[in-house]
Amino acid sequence: MKWSSPVRQLGLAVMALVLVAACGGSSSGGSASCSESTAKTADSASACGGMDALVAAAKAEGALNVIALPPDWANYGAVISGFTAKYGIAPNSINPNGSSQDEVNAFDGTSNAPDVVDVGQAVALANTAKFTPYKVATWNDIPAGAKEPTGLWFNDYGGYMGIGYDSTKVPGGVITSVSDLLGSGFKSKVALAGDPTKSNQGLNGVIMAGVANGGTLDDVSTGVGFFKKLKQAGNYVPVVGTAATVKLGQTPVLFEWDYLSTSHGKDVSSWKIFVPSNAIIGGYYSQAINKAAPHPAAARLWEEYLYSDAGQNLWLKGGARPVRMAAMTTAGTIDTAAAAALPAVNGTPQVPSGDQTSKASAYVVANWSAAVS
Amino acid sequence: MTAAGNPALNTAARPTRGGRRLSLSWLGVMPFFVYVGLFLLLPTAIVVIGSLTAPTGGVSLTNFVGIDKPYMVKAFTLSLSVSAVSAVAGAFFGAVLAYAVVTGNPRGLLRRSIMSASGVLAQFGGVALAFAFIATFSTVGFVTVFLKDHGIDIYANGVWLYDPPGITLIYVYFQIPLMVLVFLPALDGIRPQWREATESLGGSTWHYWRYVAGPLLAPAFLGCTLLLFANAFSAYATIAALLTNGGVYVPLQIQALLTSETEQSQPGLAQALAVAMILIVVIVMTLYTLLQRRTTRWLR
Numbered sequence: 033m034k035w036s037s038p039v040r041q042l043g044l045a046v047m048a049l050v051l052v053a054a055c056g057g058s059s060s061g062g063s064a065s066c067s068e069s070t071a072k073t074a075d076s077a078s079a080c081g082g083m084d085a086l087v088a089a090a091k092a093e094g095a096l097n098v099i100a101l102p103p104d105w106a107n108y109g110a111v112i113s114g115f116t117a118k119y120g121i122a123p124n125s126i127n128p129n130g131s132s133q134d135e136v137n138a139f140d141g142t143s144n145a146p147d148v149v150d151v152g153q154a155v156a157l158a159n160t161a162k163f164t165p166y167k168v169a170t171w172n173d174i175p176a177g178a179k180e181p182t183g184l185w186f187n188d189y190g191g192y193m194g195i196g197y198d199s200t201k202v203p204g205g206v207i208t209s210v211s212d213l214l215g216s217g218f219k220s221k222v223a224l225a226g227d228p229t230k231s232n233q234g235l236n237g238v239i240m241a242g243v244a245n246g247g248t249l250d251d252v253s254t255g256v257g258f259f260k261k262l263k264q265a266g267n268y269v270p271v272v273g274t275a276a277t278v279k280l281g282q283t284p285v286l287f288e289w290d291y292l293s294t295s296h297g298k299d300v301s302s303w304k305i306f307v308p309s310n311a312i313i314g315g316y317y318s319q320a321i322n323k324a325a326p327h328p329a330a331a332r333l334w335e336e337y338l339y340s341d342a343g344q345n346l347w348l349k350g351g352a353r354p355v356r357m358a359a360m361t362t363a364g365t366i367d368t369a370a371a372a373a374l375p376a377v378n379g380t381p382q383v384p385s386g387d388q389t390s391k392a393s394a395y396v397v398a399n400w401s402a403a404v405s
Numbered sequence: 406m407t408a409a410g411n412p413a414l415n416t417a418a419r420p421t422r423g424g425r426r427l428s429l430s431w432l433g434v435m436p437f438f439v440y441v442g443l444f445l446l447l448p449t450a451i452v453v454i455g456s457l458t459a460p461t462g463g464v465s466l467t468n469f470v471g472i473d474k475p476y477m478v479k480a481f482t483l484s485l486s487v488s489a490v491s492a493v494a495g496a497f498f499g500a501v502l503a504y505a506v507v508t509g510n511p512r513g514l515l516r517r518s519i520m521s522a523s524g525v526l527a528q529f530g531g532v533a534l535a536f537a538f539i540a541t542f543s544t545v546g547f548v549t550v551f552l553k554d555h556g557i558d559i560y561a562n563g564v565w566l567y568d569p570p571g572i573t574l575i576y577v578y579f580q581i582p583l584m585v586l587v588f589l590p591a592l593d594g595i596r597p598q599w600r601e602a603t604e605s606l607g608g609s610t611w612h613y614w615r616y617v618a619g620p621l622l623a624p625a626f627l628g629c630t631l632l633l634f635a636n637a638f639s640a641y642a643t644i645a646a647l648l649t650n651g652g653v654y655v656p657l658q659i660q661a662l663l664t665s666e667t668e669q670s671q672p673g674l675a676q677a678l679a680v681a682m683i684l685i686v687v688i689v690m691t692l693y694t695l696l697q698r699r700t701t702r703w704l705r
Contacts, residue, residue, distance in 0.1 A: 132666035155666050220544045220564045227650045230665035234650070266563020269544065272649035281545045393667040401476040401653040405483070405568070 065089070071328040075183060076167045077336060080329065083169070086336070087119060089329035096123045096330040099138055099146035100130035104275060104295050106189055106317075107350025114346060115337050121330055131231060136162060141324055147331035149320050152232035154393065156185040156318040157386050163320040166332055168339040173359035178316060187355045188338060189291070189347040190316030192377060193240040194307040196293030198300050201284040207306045210244035210258070213285065219266050223273040223283035225292065229397045232389075234272075236315050237287030239384060239392055244311035249384045252392035253399070260403035268404060275299065289315065290375045294351035309379035316355065316383075341365045348374075449683065456676035468673035472681060477658065481681070484638060484655045487569050491576035492633035498577070499584020499633075500626060506585070507592040520589075523582035530579045531642035538575055538647065542566050567648055575647070576637045583636060584629055591625035591700060628696035635689045639682070655682055 066080040066089035074080035080089065090096075103109030116122045126146065127134060132155035139145050139162055151159075165183040178187035195213075199205045203217030213222050226234030242248075242255025262268040273283035279299040286293065290305050297303045319338060325331040337343050344354035348370040360366040384392065459465035471477065502519065509515045529537075541548045544564055552559055565571050595618055603613040641656040648657065655678055662675035 131664050133664050133670050137664075152666050220560055224650055227661065228667075230661040230667060230669060232666050235667050263563075266560075269564060270567045270648050270650045270652065282539075282543060389667070393669055396667075397669050398474065398476060401479055405479070405653045 066329055068093075068328065071332065072325075073164070074328075074332060075165045076171075077169055077332065080332065083336070086329055086333050090119060090121060090327070090333040093327040093330045094121060096121055096327050096334055097126060097144060097147045098123045098334070099126045099135045099149065100128065100132070101125055101150060102128045106291055106352040107346050110349065111338070111343060111346050114342065115334065118337065118342075119333060121333075123334070133230075139322055139324065143326040145322060145324065145326055147322055147325040147327045148334050149322065150188065150317050151185075151320065152317060153315070153386060154232060154389055156180075156320060159320075160184045162323055164323040164325070166321050166335060168335050170339045170356060170359075173356040174339075175355070175358070178355055185318040185320040187316035188319045189344075189352040189354050190314060191289045191291040191352050192307050192375075192381060193236045193311075193313040193315065194288065194290035194293055194305045194375060196278075196286045196288050196290075196296055196303060196305050198278075198281070198284040199302045199304045201281070206304070207285070210241055210308050210311070213267060214261055214265050216265070218285060220269055221283070222262055222267045222285045223269045223271055223277070223287070225273045225286055225288035227272060229400050231272075232315070233289060233292075234287075235389070235393055235396060236289075236313055236384070238396055240287065240308070240311050240313040243313060243382070244308045249382060249388045250391065252395050255392075256396060256399050256403050259400075263404045270404065278303070289352075291347075291350060291352035294375070305375045307375055307377050309377075312377055312379050312381040314381040314383040345370065351375075452676045452679045452683070455673065456680045458673065460673055468671075468677040469681075471671070471674045472677060476653070477678070480653050480655045480658045483569060483653050485685075487572050487576065487654070488634050488637035491573045491580050491637045492630050494573070494577050495580025495584050495633050496588075496626065496630040499581045499629075500588050502581065503585045503588045503592055506589065507595075519585065523585040526582035527579055527586055529582075530640060532646040534575060534578060535643050535646035538566065542571075567652075572644060572647075572654075575643060576640065580633050580637065584633060587629045587632060588625065591622055591629075595621065624696045624699040628693050628700060631689050631693040631696070635686050635693070638689075639686060 066074065066085040068089075071080055071086075071089050074086075077083050077086050080086045098112070101108045101112070103112070112123050112125065126138065126144070130138075132149075132151035135146060135149040135151055136155055136159045160180065163184045165180075167183040168186070171179075171183070171186075174186055180186065195207055195210070197207055201221065202212075203215060207213070212218075224234045224237045226232070226237070228234035228238045238255040238259060239249065239252055240255070241258040242252050245254050245258050247254025259268060269283060271277055271282055273286035273288060275296065277283040278286060278296045286296075290307060293303075293305050319335055321328075321331045321335065339356065341360060344356050344360060345365075345367040347354040348357070348367050351374065353374065354360070357366065357371075361371070456468050457464050457466070459467045506516050506519050538546070540546055542559075543549065543566060544560060549559060560566075566575075599617055600613055603617055608616070639656075641660075644652055644654055644657060645660065648654075659675045659678050662669065662671045662678070664670070
């Protein structure tokens with residue numbers, strides 16, 4: 033554990049003392065424990081009496097509510113079962129196909145409310161008042177721009193916007209540029225993996241199409257214009273691409289995060305992913321803890337697990353790029369085989385800022401329906 | 406509450422039995438009122454109150470300001486036009502089918518089978534209908550693929566199934582059977598004697614339709630068309646399951662405003678849209694009720 037400053041260390045020590053005093057008789061002998069009230073406000077494992085105390089408190093709570101985590105999304109199925117195997121707490125997964133906004137909407141103060149959320153950048157920024165700060169043990173490995181400084185939210189995994197396609201269904205069997213999609217061989221084939229007027233993933237698909245066609249992160253109109261041309265050419269399919277539509281063949285060409293697109297390979301063996309070198313749009317999802325989490329200790333333990341080497345390597349196995357990837361590569365703890373299997377990318381990644389995303393979103397909402405209907 | 410304390414009622418029957426009977430009948434309709442209250446009145450009240458609450462609190466019309474944005478206007482235009490076209494088409498074909506049924510044997514196989522089929526198909530909307538069309542007429546649907554294998558590409562110029570003509574076609578699928586069900590009683594009310602009377606007075610078929618059956622059936626026909634319109638206008642699940650992306654219809658806009666994860670979540674505006682939809686349906690259903698009243702004057 034590294035400390036960011038001595039002041040902070042002092043603060044934590046004082047806080048721990050106050051809490052221990054407050055808990056009084058509940059902590060017996062020398063072993064530290066973590067009461068529910070302590071866990072609710074603990075902003076790190078040590079504030080809760082260390083990892084062992086956190087684990088004990090989480091086991092005492094015995095449950096964890098998670099929401100909007102599809103098992104096939106970035107390897108979440110394996111992450112959930114890994115957590116259960118390690119700590120004996122089986123997460124209760126609500127509404128697996130919900131959106132980031134659905135997650136925050138479910139904060140209803142009951143014992144069924146989600147303890148932790150995994151949300152897109154926009155939702156994380158808009159809802160900080162509903163989160164409680166927490167710093168995982170590996171906090172310092174997370175790049176500064178990828179976390180809220182006090183720990184209200186912190187990026188976890190991400191990837192690049194790509195075009196996944198069934199190589200048997202496209203002319204020539206390969207896509208080499210985004211403008212290829214306007215060709216007559218793509219009739220009724222091109223889809224987005226989310227509605228850009230409300231889904232972060234869909235919006236980034238439009239941003240990527242824009243940048244690839246000469247637009248910038250500040251001006252998404254090129255992207256909307258591109259989809260208008262797709263629609264006029266009869267190539268656009270107004271169906272959200274999912275594992276089911278890909279398997280069925282309804283969406284043989286799909287704008288999707290590369291780490292999610294990878295999973296279609298198991299249904300469609302000829303599935304390939306193209307990330308345009310002039311438009312490598314990165315996007316990360318963030319973790320955050322519900323301020324009123326019904327299981328505060330389990331919520332914190334879940335974050336510790338996600339940011340442990342094991343948790344981060346599970347994202348990588350699922351084709352996503354974990355946020356601690358650089359630090360783990362240096363430390364030699366990264367799963368090198370999984371890292372080598374990521375889609376090859378040549379070029380400089382660009383990540384839209386919060387402001388750029390907001391502007392793009394507002395433009396898309398106002399102009400999308402005119403473009404595609 | 407019982408009527409035991411009500412002298413007016415007590416005089417009508419023996420005191421104890423009168424009180425009990427009233428209390429029981431009151432209990433009998435309770436489930437209905439509770440149901441209507443919980444699933445119709447309460448949600449309506451929540452939506453109306455929500456639409457009139459400003460994001461910062463307090464009563465205001467702020468939420469309704471967003472409705473005049475071009476893409477919202479377009480959503481209403483599309484929803485209204487698809488509903489209107491599918492209602493008119495459904496009403497026309499449904500009425501023709503109903504007339505064919507009426508002229509046949511009242512106890513015949515044709516009537517019985519069409520009536521039961523209509524009863525089932527009128528309710529065959531929503532997700533099931535959307536998936537039926539996806540399985541048959543989507544780009545990979547078996548009808549599409551079969552026709553393509555035989556040289557006919559119905560989507561040579563792009564998929565129209567998801568465009569307004571396609572949505573209208575899908576809606577007509579449940580509009581026709583509904584029209585048969587609601588229009589048949591009116592046709593049954595037309596008595597053969599009226600036709601005989603027309604003919605014995607020297608009237609032709611044209612005279613009969615123009616001066617007797619037409620005026621009698623017109624209110625019923627228009628009323629049923631309005632009912633079909635409201636039916637299509639309020640449909641949500643069918644388009645939601647079919648157009649998972651970028652559907653420009655009012656119910657889908659409401660859904661997007663409630664679940665947006667890209668900072669466009671505006672529950673207030675969503676509720677304002679819902680209120681606008683409720684108003685449209687209320688107007689249509691009021692007209693329907695007025696026409697129904699006119700219909701029942703002659704056709705029973």
